[in-house]
Amino acid sequence: MQRLPELYKNLGQESVHPKSEQFQSVLNQVEGKTTANIMQLLNFAVECMEPDEVYCEIGCSHGANLLGSLLNHPDQIAYAVDDFSSLDDSEEKLEILSNNLSLFNLDEQVLFCDQNFEEFFFDLKESQSDAKIGVYFYSGNPDYRSQLLGLLLVKPFLANPALIIVNNTNWSSVQQANWDFIATHPDCQLLLNLPTPTENHFTFGNGIQILSYDMTQESHYNWSEYSQKFRNPPLIQAISDLHNDFEFTQKPQAVNTLYKEALYLHHIGDFFPAEKKYKEVLQWHTYHADVLHDLGIVYYNLQQYQNCLSHLLQSLAIDPASGLHHYSLGLVLEKIGNIPQAIEAYQKSIQLNPKLINAYNNLGVILCQTDQFQDAEYVYRQAVTANPSHFGSYINLGNLLLEQHRNIDEAIELYQKALQLKPRDPDVMQNLGIAYDLKHDPAKSAFYFGNYAHIRQNYEAAIEQYEKGLKTQIGKSSIYINLADCYEKLNQEEKAINTYHEGLKHYPKTPRLYFCLIVALQNFGRIHEAITVASQAAQLLPNDLILKIEEQRLLPIIYDTPEEINFYRRRFIQSLEVLIEQTTLDSPEAIEKAKVGIGARTNFYLQYQGKDDLELQKRYGEFVHRVMAANYPEWVKPLPMPSRSQNGKIRIGYISNAMYSHTVSKLLRGWPRNHDQKKFELYGYTNYAKIDAMTQQFAVYSHAFYHIPGDLEELCQQILSDQLHILVFLDIGMHPTITQIAGLRLAPVQCTTWGHPITSGLPTIDYFLSSNLMEPENGENHYSETLIRLPNIGVSYSKPALPKTRKRRSDFKLRSQAVVYLSCQSTFKYLPQYDYIFAAIAQRVPQAQFVFISHSSDSITQQFAQRLKKAFAGFGLDSEDYCVMLPRLNQNDYLSLNLVSDVFLDTLGWSGGNTTLEAIACNLPVVTCPGEFMRGRHSYGILRMLGVTETIANDEAEYIDIAVRLGLDPQWRKSIVAQIVANHDRLYDDKTCVEALEAFYERVVEDYPRKPDFI
Structure with a gap:
C-alpha cells in the first residue's frame, strides 16, 4: 500500500469528465439486478470514470468494497480513508487490509490514508492536486454531523459530473444530512434510494442512497415536496433537544474551560486569540459582566481604548457594584485623558471595594501629577490602613515623601516595611539606595544599589557597588553572601571563596555563611574543602542541624574514577547513620531545627552514582517522615476516603515545584491536559517563586490552581481543605520543600512519578507511576512504593515545535x-x-x-x-x-x-x-x-x-x-x-497512558483502603 501524502502530486492530471449517461447506465444496471450487491454497484460506477479520475472511499474497513470497485479496472486509482490508528486492534486491521489488497494485486492502485476523513480532506487541499473524484463512497460514521461534513468537504474535489454513494441510509440522521445537503445544493439530486435489505430482496447492507453531482444541472423541489419527502420532524426535534441538553448539562463545563483558555491566553499576552475566546464565551453568555470586563481589558492592552470603554460600560451596566470594573474604567479614562472621570471611577472603586489597593495607588498617582500632594498623601495612607500587608502602598507613600524632601527618615522606614513584605523587590532596593544617598550615607546607599543590581542579575554593577560600600563599612552578612554569589555567577571562583571567608571573619558564627560556602565549594568541584569546612562548622555550631546534614550528604557533582564513587558512597552511608542516631526530637526547638535542616537541600546527587539506592532512600525517607511527624502530628494520620463531589468526580491533586518551563512539566503536563473532565476534578499546587506560560497551562487544566511560594503550612492546609482523593507528586527529591510535604499524609492515596525517576523512600507515598516500556522485569524491587506500570512510556508528551529561524x-x-x-x-x-x-x-x-x-x-x-x-x-x-x-x-x-x-x-x-x-x-x-x-x-x-x-x-x-x-x-x-x-x-500525544492512569485512579479510590491487585 502507498501512503497518500507522498502521491498527491502525482495525480495532478486534468480530468476528462464522464458523461451523465454513463452514470445513468449504472442506475439501470442496479435497478435491473435484484441480486446486485454493493461491490457490483461500485464496480459499475468505477467503470464509468474517466482514466484520470479517482475513486474515493471513506470507511474502507477490511477492503471488501475496495476490491469490488477496482477489480478489472487496473488503471484506476483509489483514495481509501479509515482511521485505524484510533482503534485498539489497528495493527491487526491494517494487516488484514494490506493482505487483501496484495492478494488481488491492488497495492499500487490504492492510496491508503490512516486518518479521519476531515484530516484527509484538509491534507488533500494542501497537496493542491488537480485530480478529481469521479465516484465518492461514504461508509463512515452514521451521525448527522459526520455525514453532512463528509459531503461538504468532498464537494471541491468532485469531478463534474460525479456520483455520490452513501451507505447506512437506514439511519434517519444520514438521510436528513443527505437531504439537507441536497436542499442547499441544487446541482445535487437524489437518483436512487435503495432500502435496507429484507429476506427476499437485494443485499445493499444498511441501505444505500445514490446522488448525482452535476454543476450543469439544477434540481428544484417545491416546499410541499421537500417537506413531505425530505424533512424528518422527529429527528430535527431530537437535534434541537440535544442542543438544549448540551445547554443545560454540558455548557457550564464547556464554557468554563473556554473561559479558562481565554484567561490563560490573556495572561501570557496572546491578546488576539484571547479576544476570540472571550467572544466565543459571550456567544453563550451574552450578558456575562466578567467576560465583558476581561474582553475590555484585552482591548486596553491592544490600545483599542474606545472598544475597551464600550465593553467596560456594558459590564458596569450589568454589574454596577463591581469595584474592580470601576477600577478598570478608571484605567481607560485616564489613558484617554479624561482625568476628572478617571478620579471619580477610582473613588467609586474604593467605595465599593476598600481592599482594592491598586485603585488607591492609581488615584494617588493622578493627584501627584496634578500637584495635589496633600490629597495624594491622604489617599496613600488610606491604602496602608486598608491593607497593611500590601507593599506597594508603602513604596508610593515613601516616594511621595522622598520627592518632596519632607521626611527622608519616614520614607526609609516605609521602604523597610515594604522590604519586609517583599524582601527581594528591586524597586525597593533602588529607592533605599536613593534615600541613603540623600542622607549622605554612601556605604548603605552602595549596598542597596548593589542589591538592586544583584536582583537584576547585573553582576558586574553589583560587584562595583558592594566593593564600594565595603571600602568604608563592614556590611551585613547578607552583603558578603550576595557579593560572593555575583563572583560565582561570573565563574570567578577564587574571589567568591575569598569573599565568603572575609564574611566569616566578621561573622564567624553565622550558619548561612558557612552553608553558602560549603555549597559553593561543592559546585566548584572542591569537595575535600567543602567537607572540611562543613566539619569545622558543625563543631563550631553543634546545634545547627543544617550544617550537620550538609556534612553528611556532601557528594561530588562528578567523579574522576569509579573507585571515588565507592569511597564517597561508603562515607555517605556511615554519615547518614550517625546523623539519624544523633538527631533528637525531644524539644520544640530540636523539632523545629530538624525541619529546617531537612528543608535546606535534598540527596539529589546520590542518585547519580549508578547504584541501587532503595535502602538508602528508605532510611532517609523514614527520617524525613519522623521529623515531619514531630512537627505536624495531625498531618500524618491515615485519612478516610472522602465522598465524591456532587457531580461524582474524583478529586486529583498535582503538586510540584517544577510547574514552569522545566523538564518535569514538559514530561507530565499531558496528564492533566488529557484528563476526562467529566470524571475528574483537578487541583494544581506549586511553591515555585515565579510563574510563566507553562504554569498558566497547568492552571487552565485545573478546576482550582494554587501558587503558594514560601509557605509550607499554607500550602499543606490548602491541600487538606480540598479533600482530595489522590495527591500526585510530579517529582520528589529535587526540591526540599516538596520532599517535606511528601513526608506528610495530606490525601488518602499519595503517588509520585518518574519526573524524578528514583524511589522516594517515604512511607507516606503509596504508588510510583512509571512506564511499562522502561521498567525492567524486576522493577518492583527498586521501589518502596507499589509500582504502577502505565502503558508505553507512561506520559503523553507533546511534540515540540521546531524553531522557524535556525542556526547553522x-x-x-x-x-x-x-x-x-x-x-x-x-x-x-x-x-x-x-x-x-x-x-x-x-x-x-x-x-x-x-x-x-x-x-x-x-x-x-x-x-x-x-x-x-x-x-x-x-x-x-x-x-x-x-x-x-x-x-x-x-x-x-x-x-x-x-x-x-x-x-x-x-x-x-x-x-x-x-x-x-x-x-x-x-x-x-x-x-x-x-x-x-x-x-x-x-x-x-x-x-x-x-x-x-x-x-x-x-x-x-x-x-x-x-x-x-x-x-x-x-x-x-x-x-x-x-x-x-x-x-x-x-x-x-499518547492517550493510552492517560486512560490507564484514569482507570488506576478510579480503581484505587473504589477499592480503598485495599490496594489494587495489579502493578
Whole structure:
C-alpha cells in the first residue's frame, strides 16, 4: 500500500469528465439486478470514470468494497480513508487490509490514508492536486454531523459530473444530512434510494442512497415536496433537544474551560486569540459582566481604548457594584485623558471595594501629577490602613515623601516595611539606595544599589557597588553572601571563596555563611574543602542541624574514577547513620531545627552514582517522615476516603515545584491536559517563586490552581481543605520543600512519578507511576512504593515545535563535514567508567565531533574535560580535536543544535528523557544501552514505543558499533531517520497512558483502603 501524502502530486492530471449517461447506465444496471450487491454497484460506477479520475472511499474497513470497485479496472486509482490508528486492534486491521489488497494485486492502485476523513480532506487541499473524484463512497460514521461534513468537504474535489454513494441510509440522521445537503445544493439530486435489505430482496447492507453531482444541472423541489419527502420532524426535534441538553448539562463545563483558555491566553499576552475566546464565551453568555470586563481589558492592552470603554460600560451596566470594573474604567479614562472621570471611577472603586489597593495607588498617582500632594498623601495612607500587608502602598507613600524632601527618615522606614513584605523587590532596593544617598550615607546607599543590581542579575554593577560600600563599612552578612554569589555567577571562583571567608571573619558564627560556602565549594568541584569546612562548622555550631546534614550528604557533582564513587558512597552511608542516631526530637526547638535542616537541600546527587539506592532512600525517607511527624502530628494520620463531589468526580491533586518551563512539566503536563473532565476534578499546587506560560497551562487544566511560594503550612492546609482523593507528586527529591510535604499524609492515596525517576523512600507515598516500556522485569524491587506500570512510556508528551529561524553548524563551532554526535546531558549524568566510549567511537570515525553542554561551573566543566582528555589519550587521540563544550542554550538554539547534528548519544546509567523526545522530534537517530534501573532505560522505552529499535544496544561494545555505523554509513543513518519520521505519531500525544492512569485512579479510590491487585 502507498501512503497518500507522498502521491498527491502525482495525480495532478486534468480530468476528462464522464458523461451523465454513463452514470445513468449504472442506475439501470442496479435497478435491473435484484441480486446486485454493493461491490457490483461500485464496480459499475468505477467503470464509468474517466482514466484520470479517482475513486474515493471513506470507511474502507477490511477492503471488501475496495476490491469490488477496482477489480478489472487496473488503471484506476483509489483514495481509501479509515482511521485505524484510533482503534485498539489497528495493527491487526491494517494487516488484514494490506493482505487483501496484495492478494488481488491492488497495492499500487490504492492510496491508503490512516486518518479521519476531515484530516484527509484538509491534507488533500494542501497537496493542491488537480485530480478529481469521479465516484465518492461514504461508509463512515452514521451521525448527522459526520455525514453532512463528509459531503461538504468532498464537494471541491468532485469531478463534474460525479456520483455520490452513501451507505447506512437506514439511519434517519444520514438521510436528513443527505437531504439537507441536497436542499442547499441544487446541482445535487437524489437518483436512487435503495432500502435496507429484507429476506427476499437485494443485499445493499444498511441501505444505500445514490446522488448525482452535476454543476450543469439544477434540481428544484417545491416546499410541499421537500417537506413531505425530505424533512424528518422527529429527528430535527431530537437535534434541537440535544442542543438544549448540551445547554443545560454540558455548557457550564464547556464554557468554563473556554473561559479558562481565554484567561490563560490573556495572561501570557496572546491578546488576539484571547479576544476570540472571550467572544466565543459571550456567544453563550451574552450578558456575562466578567467576560465583558476581561474582553475590555484585552482591548486596553491592544490600545483599542474606545472598544475597551464600550465593553467596560456594558459590564458596569450589568454589574454596577463591581469595584474592580470601576477600577478598570478608571484605567481607560485616564489613558484617554479624561482625568476628572478617571478620579471619580477610582473613588467609586474604593467605595465599593476598600481592599482594592491598586485603585488607591492609581488615584494617588493622578493627584501627584496634578500637584495635589496633600490629597495624594491622604489617599496613600488610606491604602496602608486598608491593607497593611500590601507593599506597594508603602513604596508610593515613601516616594511621595522622598520627592518632596519632607521626611527622608519616614520614607526609609516605609521602604523597610515594604522590604519586609517583599524582601527581594528591586524597586525597593533602588529607592533605599536613593534615600541613603540623600542622607549622605554612601556605604548603605552602595549596598542597596548593589542589591538592586544583584536582583537584576547585573553582576558586574553589583560587584562595583558592594566593593564600594565595603571600602568604608563592614556590611551585613547578607552583603558578603550576595557579593560572593555575583563572583560565582561570573565563574570567578577564587574571589567568591575569598569573599565568603572575609564574611566569616566578621561573622564567624553565622550558619548561612558557612552553608553558602560549603555549597559553593561543592559546585566548584572542591569537595575535600567543602567537607572540611562543613566539619569545622558543625563543631563550631553543634546545634545547627543544617550544617550537620550538609556534612553528611556532601557528594561530588562528578567523579574522576569509579573507585571515588565507592569511597564517597561508603562515607555517605556511615554519615547518614550517625546523623539519624544523633538527631533528637525531644524539644520544640530540636523539632523545629530538624525541619529546617531537612528543608535546606535534598540527596539529589546520590542518585547519580549508578547504584541501587532503595535502602538508602528508605532510611532517609523514614527520617524525613519522623521529623515531619514531630512537627505536624495531625498531618500524618491515615485519612478516610472522602465522598465524591456532587457531580461524582474524583478529586486529583498535582503538586510540584517544577510547574514552569522545566523538564518535569514538559514530561507530565499531558496528564492533566488529557484528563476526562467529566470524571475528574483537578487541583494544581506549586511553591515555585515565579510563574510563566507553562504554569498558566497547568492552571487552565485545573478546576482550582494554587501558587503558594514560601509557605509550607499554607500550602499543606490548602491541600487538606480540598479533600482530595489522590495527591500526585510530579517529582520528589529535587526540591526540599516538596520532599517535606511528601513526608506528610495530606490525601488518602499519595503517588509520585518518574519526573524524578528514583524511589522516594517515604512511607507516606503509596504508588510510583512509571512506564511499562522502561521498567525492567524486576522493577518492583527498586521501589518502596507499589509500582504502577502505565502503558508505553507512561506520559503523553507533546511534540515540540521546531524553531522557524535556525542556526547553522558554524554558529556552534562545528565542522561542516563532521559527523556530529550530540551528547547533551547534565554533566553529573556522565560516569567515569563510560568515558572511553567516546574515544572508541572517535578512533573508528575520524570525522567525529562530540558536542557536550557545559556545567554552570567552569571548574566542573574542566574536570569533565580532563576526564575526556585522559580517555582519548588512552586511544592515542587528543580530545580537543573531537570534543566541543557549548554553553547552556535557550530552547530555540538547543533545538537548532539537534537539527544540525547527525547522531544522539544517550548516557549510560541515567538515560535521556525529555532530551531524547526532543532529539526524535528533530529526527536524530538515538543510540542507547538500557541499564539496570528505570532511570537508565528512558531512551530504550521511547525507542520501543517509536518502533525504531535497531539503535538499541545490548552492551557497551554494541553501543560503540551502532554509533560507528551511524557515522560511517550515511545510507543506513538515512533509513533510521526515515523510520523516525514515519513513526512520530506513535510516540507523541499518547492517550493510552492517560486512560490507564484514569482507570488506576478510579480503581484505587473504589477499592480503598485495599490496594489494587495489579502493578
